[in-house]
Amino acid sequence: MSRDPAPTPRRRVDLRRLPRWQQYALALAVTAAVVVAAWLVGGDEPVPAWVSELLVPALGWLVLAIVAGALAVRLLGRWRRRDR
Numbered sequence: 001m002s003r004d005p006a007p008t009p010r011r012r013v014d015l016r017r018l019p020r021w022q023q024y025a026l027a028l029a030v031t032a033a034v035v036v037a038a039w040l041v042g043g044d045e046p047v048p049a050w051v052s053e054l055l056v057p058a059l060g061w062l063v064l065a066i067v068a069g070a071l072a073v074r075l076l077g078r079w080r081r082r083d084r
Helices: 020-042 049-083
Strands: none
Touching: none
């Protein structure tokens, strides 16, 4: 009787230990892959009206607010460090 070899132990990967820029790059790559897959599967089907009229503008404002907030935090951090 032959026995199956012992299973190899699973390798654990902690993505939070990656540098911040690699985390962002990985998140953007995964998002791009999902968007491309949805685009290819969806084909020429029209987008629902609530997506184009409500969701897209809301997400645009949300991204704009996040960028403005991050910029403000960065500038305030530099300003506070300079005053010390």
